[in-house]
Amino acid sequence: MTTQTRVVTCADPAIDHLDRHGYLFGYPIAHSLSPLFHQTIYDHLGLRWSQLLLESTDMSQFLRLLKDPKLYGASVTMPHKLSIIQHLDDLTPEARAVGAVNTIFRRGDQFVGTNTDTIGVAESFFQNVRDPEAICRGRPGMVIGGGGAARAAIYALVQLMHFSTIYLVNRDGSEVEAVIAWCKSQGYGDGLIHVSTATQANALDGPGAIVACVPNYLPVTESEKEARRVTEVFLHKAHKGAILEMCYHPTPWTEIAAISQKAGWQVIVGTEAVIYQGLEANRYWTGRQISEMPTLRVKEVIAQELSKAKL
Structure with a gap:
């Protein structure tokens, strides 16, 4: 599976080839390395999964996309970390204590918010x-x-x-x-x-x-x-x-x-914090242990992308 960053603004038929998909929901996020980060993990684990950018301030649109049975979950960034809480079924103790959600995962039919920034x-x-x-x-x-x-x-x-x-x-x-x-x-x-x-x-x-x-x-x-x-x-x-x-x-x-x-x-x-919160998010989404994930490879990929940005 090739690594790519996709920006979506609505349900996207191009995800049909995937077994599962997720979103990064926020605005502005066009610069985000999150899809590349997660793709590196999914390719290593042999999963036909991808995370897509949903650059939007439309909460109702995001809530509709959450209903897709192929959705494994989502990353949430500004300006939605607080406003998403009222739409979730439950929160982990970390999310409740911090009062902000950056990761959504499924628990049966429920959508649960957590905070892996911690x-x-x-x-x-x-x-x-x-x-x-x-x-x-x-x-x-x-x-x-x-x-x-x-x-x-x-x-x-x-x-x-x-x-x-x-x-x-x-x-x-x-x-x-x-x-x-x-x-x-x-x-x-x-x-x-x-x-x-x-x-x-x-x-x-x-x-x-x-x-x-x-x-x-x-x-x-x-x-x-x-x-x-x-x-x-x-x-x-x-x-x-x-x-x-x-x-x-x-x-x-x-x-x-x-x-x-x-x-x-x-x-x-700061990319260190991004990497470790992302690994923790994938522990919720994939059910795999962090020890199974390619931490060093992820660091290499992120460093390569940042070096390109400096050119």
Whole structure:
């Protein structure tokens, strides 16, 4: 089966040759490597499956496509991670706790939403840091950002990586307050600390693991500049850990990544989180264990595509 990316806007007769198919539902997603990623896995497993791009904001259209008995499930991205929840039959504990869905799978006749971004964050550290216990032991974690990705990162740091204290850094204090309130309501927000100024950061212990969940834009407003100053204070403390830069488009090497590397931190690029959340999604869809999936080949394919984008 040849690897290709297809963009669909309605039920597509070209999928008739497939045994099963899924969708990536979001907008804009024309740049997404998701179909290529999943095709690499399906070809390795000998499955006549494909994931198709559904670049759309039409929820009713997506819900109609879900009814296809050949559909194995779907990936869901912005702007639908929250709005899809009301249309699902059930949620996994992770999706419920984070309040966002990025993966839909079938459970009998039900459609269930989960959030594999949490696994993607945690596994990015577990698989890329030689001794995560050494850099994280007794240290706080830190999340830069204040949206849904930040909630998934907080969940991963607290519930999967067992940090008891998490610093939150963001240009918008009201977003941080909303994130803290949400996480507390779900039982994993008691150790969250909003660090709003460089002066406050100077007085705190350095973190062991950082997850950056913000776009790769130069800070312009005073609040953006202060959030960057807070970040740099933590990066320049004596203790050096690992930072996961979730932003990877159009390039995984962002300004925050460059600052972090220069300061002596290990940088983990965002494609790592994409890969591990995608592997977890396929565990739900295929019923296969991640150990059966071609992790190294997937990494090679994604790296090749990103190198083409730079040309």
